[in-house]
Amino acid sequence: MQQSAANALTPSSPEERASQTDSTKTPGGSTQLDDAPPENAPENAPETSSTQGSPHQTPSPTGSEETPAPIPANPNLQIQLKSEAGRLLLRLPPNPENSRSLVPWSDLWLQLKQRLNGGDRFWQPQTVVHLVAGDYLLDGRQLQTIAEALEEAQLQLKRVYTSRRQTAVAAATSGYSVEQESAVTLFSQASTVNGQALDDPLYLQTTIRSGVEIRHPGTVVILGDVNPGGSVIADGDILIWGHLRGIAHAGASGRSQCRIMALHMQPTQLRIADKVARAPETPPARYQPEVAYIGSDSIRIAIATEFSRVNLNRSFG
Amino acid sequence: MTRIIVITSGKGGVGKTTCTANLGMALAKNNHRVVVIDSDFGLRNLDLLLGLENRIVYTALDVLAKECRMDQALVKDKRQPNLSLLPAAQSRNKESITPEQMKELIGELTSKHDFILIDCPAGIEMGFKNAIAAAKEAIVVTTPEISAVRDADRVIGLLEANDIKAMRLIINRIKPAMVQEDMMMSVQDVQDILAIPLVGVVPDDERVIVSTNKGEPLVLEESLSLAGLAFANIGRRLIGEKIPFLDLNAPHDHLFSRIRRMFRN
Numbered sequence: 203m204q205q206s207a208a209n210a211l212t213p214s215s216p217e218e219r220a221s222q223t224d225s226t227k228t229p230g231g232s233t234q235l236d237d238a239p240p241e242n243a244p245e246n247a248p249e250t251s252s253t254q255g256s257p258h259q260t261p262s263p264t265g266s267e268e269t270p271a272p273i274p275a276n277p278n279l280q281i282q283l284k285s286e287a288g289r290l291l292l293r294l295p296p297n298p299e300n301s302r303s304l305v306p307w308s309d310l311w312l313q314l315k316q317r318l319n320g321g322d323r324f325w326q327p328q329t330v331v332h333l334v335a336g337d338y339l340l341d342g343r344q345l346q347t348i349a350e351a352l353e354e355a356q357l358q359l360k361r362v363y364t365s366r367r368q369t370a371v372a373a374a375t376s377g378y379s380v381e382q383e384s385a386v387t388l389f390s391q392a393s394t395v396n397g398q399a400l401d402d403p404l405y406l407q408t409t410i411r412s413g414v415e416i417r418h419p420g421t422v423v424i425l426g427d428v429n430p431g432g433s434v435i436a437d438g439d440i441l442i443w444g445h446l447r448g449i450a451h452a453g454a455s456g457r458s459q460c461r462i463m464a465l466h467m468q469p470t471q472l473r474i475a476d477k478v479a480r481a482p483e484t485p486p487a488r489y490q491p492e493v494a495y496i497g498s499d500s501i502r503i504a505i506a507t508e509f510s511r512v513n514l515n516r517s518f519g
Numbered sequence: 520m521t522r523i524i525v526i527t528s529g530k531g532g533v534g535k536t537t538c539t540a541n542l543g544m545a546l547a548k549n550n551h552r553v554v555v556i557d558s559d560f561g562l563r564n565l566d567l568l569l570g571l572e573n574r575i576v577y578t579a580l581d582v583l584a585k586e587c588r589m590d591q592a593l594v595k596d597k598r599q600p601n602l603s604l605l606p607a608a609q610s611r612n613k614e615s616i617t618p619e620q621m622k623e624l625i626g627e628l629t630s631k632h633d634f635i636l637i638d639c640p641a642g643i644e645m646g647f648k649n650a651i652a653a654a655k656e657a658i659v660v661t662t663p664e665i666s667a668v669r670d671a672d673r674v675i676g677l678l679e680a681n682d683i684k685a686m687r688l689i690i691n692r693i694k695p696a697m698v699q700e701d702m703m704m705s706v707q708d709v710q711d712i713l714a715i716p717l718v719g720v721v722p723d724d725e726r727v728i729v730s731t732n733k734g735e736p737l738v739l740e741e742s743l744s745l746a747g748l749a750f751a752n753i754g755r756r757l758i759g760e761k762i763p764f765l766d767l768n769a770p771h772d773h774l775f776s777r778i779r780r781m782f783r784n
């Protein structure tokens with residue numbers, strides 16, 4: 203049943219590959235994600251990342267317990283924007299004193315603009331924003347740039363939480379109310395412990411263009427295309443209501459039951475938990491909505507309508 | 520209102536400068552007051568394509584340094600007095616000017632011109648940031664190649680982030696025969712990914728290279744070549760005229776008769 207519903211994707215475990223017809227040329231492999239530094243994992247390494255059957259992982263038919271610790275959709279690499287009690291919280295990535303942030307200011311600004319472009323349909327005009335800057339160092343000009351970007355999306359910056367004295371001074375000078383807190387209390391919430399409940403889904407109406415990477419510690423829904431060179435990394439499911447031509451990594455913190463769904467599944471690469479797959483070199487004659495999931499220890503793709511039926515029968519997993 | 524348009528691409532060598540020179544000339548021929556700005560400091564060549572190199576006395580940097588007035592730096596085109604060029608300095612690098620200074624220069628030009636076309640250098644670094652700083656619109660140029668389209672896509676994202684949302688696409692150097700044989704991305708393939716409005720498709724044509732070397736934009740030709748016609752049409756679409764896209768697949772004899780017909784109109 204599941205065999206018939208699944209079309210050939212590059213399988214990712216050696217046994218699985220052997221059991222399938224040789225319709226794809228690219229040998230996939232469970233990738234040792236824990237070896238890759240987080241910054242270049244998903245975006246820069248698509249061509250080289252699928253190493254042949256990872257030696258230190260014994261493929262287990264039941265799946266996820268023995269997987270190497272994958273990279274979660276690390277919230278420390280991106281800004282987060284979420285609503286809480288009628289206002290928006292804009293949380294900046296950490297930037298501990300005496301070390302460089304993984305997200306330099308120009309990237310941070312770009313991320314903010316992209317999130318605002320993709321989400322502006324969902325906020326009431328003049329919604330109040332609290333900036334949770336943590337230990338990210340901001341000067342007056344940068345604060346003003348953030349406020350202007352928010353204003354452009356009809357949002358209002360009101361309050362700034364920071365653990366940095368300099369940022370606090372800049373914010374107070376610019377007329378925002380300031381709350382200074384210790385770095386520890388601010389960022390204990392943002393840590394990524396396995397087994398923690400996922401964040402609320404992130405819903406974006408936008409095109410994920412080349413060079414853009416969306417990371418979210420929960421499910422991601424994109425109303426639009428993910429172009430070649432763009433990527434979506436989620437700790438939960440990924441739903442692309444459009445063309446998926448770039449990279450999607452669902453269950454990035456290790457949840458192998460996560461899925462990737464797309465109206466038009468033509469990815470550069472798919473990942474679910476620690477499994478990697480590439481689309482077959484010969485594209486199907488016709489595209490239709492499909493679902494990628496882990497079945498028999500490798501990534502499989504099923505036609506969406508078929509998948510629902512299989513799923514209801516609980517014949518896998 | 521002056522329209523300030525940046526011509527950009529991400530990838531180098533896809534035809535930004537060629538497009539800037541031809542569109543500038545096409546708009547000027549249609550009685551618009553046009554200034555084209557070379558924002559490629561260090562690797563200027565818009566002056567060459569326009570055949571104006573030997574007439575440059577001052578550059579944009581001299582204007583900023585208050586060593587000359589703006590009107591002294593502007594090089595007027597002899598063939599087409601509606602067109603002038605603000606040259607870039609040859610000897611400097613891209614860091615020798617800031618986005619603020621670019622805005623200052625362009626601010627000085629708005630009152631006397633209808634169009635300001637900014638020829639952007641390749642890449643997304645400082646030169647790109649300078650070029651887009653004052654722009655209100657963008658023309659994104661790409662060739663039908665995967666790498667060029669990828670870079671164009673990236674640039675479109677950056678333009679969006681910089682609140683330049685009025686964007687149009689030029690697909691340059693298309694080879695209809697190769698598209699028909701499925702060896703090259705088609706116009707549709709490119710549009711599927713980039714998803715911004717198309718303003719023109721320019722065929723690959725050796726005459727473009729010849730005109731580059733002569734310093735004579737194709738749109739100046741007595742009887743327009745297909746590429747020249749494509750540029751002329753883009754100029755007219757920019758001012759809102761509805762002009763159907765050329766059918767580049769039509770056999771040649773038909774093509775020439777059609778060009779002649781269009782030319783008489």
Ligand SMILES: Nc1ncnc2c1ncn2[C@@H]1O[C@H](COP(=O)(O)OP(=O)(O)OP(=O)(O)O)[C@@H](O)[C@H]1O
Pocket residue numbers: 528530531532533534535536537538559639640641691692693721722723724725727728729731746
């Ligand atoms: N449609 C065309 N047909 C044939 N040759 C072309 C065409 N368009 C541009 N070229 C040639 O491609 C080369 C590069 O063009 P051009 O200098 O306009 O590109 P560019 O994008 O400005 O490059 P750079 O990024 O270096 O500034 C030139 O030699 C030009 O003659």
Ligand SMILES: [Mg+2]
Pocket residue numbers: 535536537559564638639640
């Ligand atoms: Mg150029």
